[in-house]
Amino acid sequence: MTDRRIVLIIGGGIAAYKCLDLIRRLKERGIGVRVVLTRAAEQFVTPLSVGALSNEPVFTNLFDLNAEREIGHIRLSREAELIVVAPATADLLAKMAGGHADDLASTVLMATDKPVLVAPAMNPRMWMHPATQRNVAQLRADGITVIEPAVGEMAERGEAGPGRLPEVPELLAAILAALDRSKARAIPLTASKTGRASGLPAQLLAGRHVLVTSGPTHEPIDPVRYIANRSSGKQGHAIAAAAAAAGARVTLISGPVSLPDPAGVDVVHVETAAQMLEAAQSALPADAGIFTAAVADWRVATPGTQKIKKSVGAKAPKLSLTENPDILKTIAASGPSRPQLIVGFAAETNDVAEYAAGKLKSKNADWIVANDVSPETGIMGGDHNLVHLVTVNGVETWPEMSKSAVAEQLIARIAAHFASRKDAAE
Ligand SMILES: Cc1cc2nc3c(=O)[nH]c(=O)nc-3n(C[C@H](O)[C@H](O)[C@H](O)COP(=O)(O)O)c2cc1C
Numbered sequence: 001m002t003d004r005r006i007v008l009i010i011g012g013g014i015a016a017y018k019c020l021d022l023i024r025r026l027k028e029r030g031i032g033v034r035v036v037l038t039r040a041a042e043q044f045v046t047p048l049s050v051g052a053l054s055n056e057p058v059f060t061n062l063f064d065l066n067a068e069r070e071i072g073h074i075r076l077s078r079e080a081e082l083i084v085v086a087p088a089t090a091d092l093l094a095k096m097a098g099g100h101a102d103d104l105a106s107t108v109l110m111a112t113d114k115p116v117l118v119a120p121a122m123n124p125r126m127w128m129h130p131a132t133q134r135n136v137a138q139l140r141a142d143g144i145t146v147i148e149p150a151v152g153e154m155a156e157r158g159e160a161g162p163g164r165l166p167e168v169p170e171l172l173a174a175i176l177a178a179l180d181r182s183k184a185r186a187i188p189l190t191a192s193k194t195g196r197a198s199g200l201p202a203q204l205l206a207g208r209h210v211l212v213t214s215g216p217t218h219e220p221i222d223p224v225r226y227i228a229n230r231s232s233g234k235q236g237h238a239i240a241a242a243a244a245a246a247g248a249r250v251t252l253i254s255g256p257v258s259l260p261d262p263a264g265v266d267v268v269h270v271e272t273a274a275q276m277l278e279a280a281q282s283a284l285p286a287d288a289g290i291f292t293a294a295v296a297d298w299r300v301a302t303p304g305t306q307k308i309k310k311s312v313g314a315k316a317p318k319l320s321l322t323e324n325p326d327i328l329k330t331i332a333a334s335g336p337s338r339p340q341l342i343v344g345f346a347a348e349t350n351d352v353a354e355y356a357a358g359k360l361k362s363k364n365a366d367w368i369v370a371n372d373v374s375p376e377t378g379i380m381g382g383d384h385n386l387v388h389l390v391t392v393n394g395v396e397t398w399p400e401m402s403k404s405a406v407a408e409q410l411i412a413r414i415a416a417h418f419a420s421r422k423d424a425a426e
Contacts, residue, residue: 004179005032007080007112009105010050012040013087014155015121015165020045022086022168023053026175034059034076038092038105062104073104077112082178085109087121087165088146090132096144097135117178119147119171123154124161140399147174151394162394170393173416177409204415205248211286211339212240213293213327215255217273221319222304226271229294230380233257235345236292238407240265243290246411251283255293273299273324280331288414289339291328291365294347299324332364341417342366343410347373347380353397356390367391369410389413 006026010019023033035050036059047058059067059076077083085092085105092105096118101107109116118139126132127149136146150164165171214236218226233254240252241262250265253276261267268279273295280289298321308317328344344365346356349372356370368390373380386400389410398409 004030005034005080006082006084006175006179007034007036007076007108009036009083009085009092009108010038010041010045011085011087011089011092011105012038012043013089013121013165014044015087016041016044018165018168018171019086020049020053022171023050025168025172027054029172029176031175031179032056034071034080036060036076036105036108038089038103040089040091059104062107073107074111077108078114080112080114082175083109083112083114083116084119084175084178085116086119086171088118090120090122090126090129090135093118093120093132093135093139097138097142115178115181116144117147117174118144119165119174120149120163121165122149122163123156123159124163127163128161145174145178145399147171148394148396166393166396169416169419170413172419173413176416177412180408180412181405204246205243205411205418206246208248208287208418209285210240210243210248210250210414211253211280211283211289212236212243212250213253213255213276213280213291213295214240215257215259216294217255217276217296217324218271219273219296219299219324220271220303221300222306222308224307227296227298227300228256229296231255231257231294231347232380233259233293234383235385235403235406236290237262238403239290239292239410242404242407242411243288243414245408246415248287251286253279253283253293255295272296273327277325277327277330280327281334284331284334284337284339286339287418288341288343289331290343290345290410290414291331292345293327295327296324298322326363328365329363341414343414344368346370349374353388353390353395356388357395360390360392369406 010016026033033054034056035054051058095106096109101110139146149162150166151162152164153160215233216229216231218228220226237259240250244250244264252265253268270276270279301320301322332342342365346359346368348355352370352372356368360368370388371385384400385403385406387398389396
């Protein structure tokens with residue numbers, strides 16, 4: 001008997017069928033699923049198939065005397081760790097934002113004291129309608145996690161754009177990450193072998209090797225001076241720690257930072273981009289490569305071997321720069337030793353998601369995590385991050401959270417990615 005349980009509310013959308021597979025995948029991971037179907041959802045999936053897959057009674061009617069006697073709507077909303085709404089129709093989003101409680105789904109959502117994760121799916125025009133966008137903004141302000149719909153072809157012929165329900169592995173990863181966050185809130189955190197608290201299940205990445213780069217690089221001008229950037233290494237180090245907490249063997253290649261080495265992680269300390277590339281290549285093979293480091297684009301072509309002296313009346317020296325190796329691109333092009341999953345980080349100050357989408361293609365990365373490092377965001381060097389995850393399926397904007405929470409969510413996503421590839425191979 002599992003101690004992890006969610007309530008899955010299925011709305012009346014064409015993507016409801018995906019939830020049948022989602023239920024199976026959740027059950028495989030030992031997560032109990034109680035399903036509430038809206039009246040409209042019953043037009044798309046039947047209580048019979050949902051009940052057979054979840055192995056639980058299926059709830060459809062607020063005024064069902066028997067169901068209310070056995071597991072009433074209040075118990076239903078409180079006994080789960082998490083409430084998931086997928087697909088969330090435009091209608092359900094509106095009801096939730098307006099605080100309606102006129103059927104079982106909306107009443108459960110109003111009565112719950114548990115975290116709520118919402119995965120909207122609808123026609124792109126419905127998604128982009130100002131009313132829907134207003135409702136989504138309201139739900140986020142109310143503390144509800146709303147996953148961005150994927151971009152692509154709709155079930156209706158000739159319709160494309162944002163509005164697709166993300167695929168099952170992505171839904172699964174978002175649910176696992178939300179469960180981890182809810183567990184982290186609900187119980188005192190135990191220190192992991194990394195010496196820090198982690199909400200990630202310890203076996204999530206067991207048997208995997210994860211390579212992480214972190215921090216800035218220092219490119220020498222002469223023996224005492226260098227070109228650097230403001231990267232603190234906090235995000236990369238948090239990712240390395242989260243991967244280790246999830247049971248992976250982790251190699252962290254760190255530029256010069258003032259952070260302690262995360263425990264349980266093999267750390268290689270480097271200074272320059274050239275050293276970082278060499279260390280990354282030596283660390284292969286790896287299952288996943290996460291390139292968080294802010295690598296200097298240029299280095300001084302011929303650094304001074306002696307300290308460059310300032311002499312009275314002499315002109316300031318001119319520095320001639322040359323391009324550094326592109327570590328992400330080089331590792332992504334490393335043939336058979338290329339990690340299965342390559343995640344690049346993009347720090348931009350404008351048009352963040354657009355640049356990141358370009359980087360995904362030009363660097364042959366699988367995912368890009370993009371963040372806005374304009375000074376006013378306080379992200380560079382700060383403890384919080386607001387990221388967009390860019391994949392071939394589109395852009396997903398995550399709510400602002402601590403760098404540790406971003407790290408844990410990313411590691412949960414990576415684990416779900418590997419799990420889905422394994423499922424597909426079986
Ligand atoms: C074939 C068909 C497909 C639909 N697909 C969607 C959809 O993907 N998303 C959506 O928001 N509404 C969709 N609708 C409209 C909803 O079913 C309708 O708004 C319903 O009232 C939603 O009820 P619920 O929110 O209680 O589930 C669809 C309707 C039909 C007939």
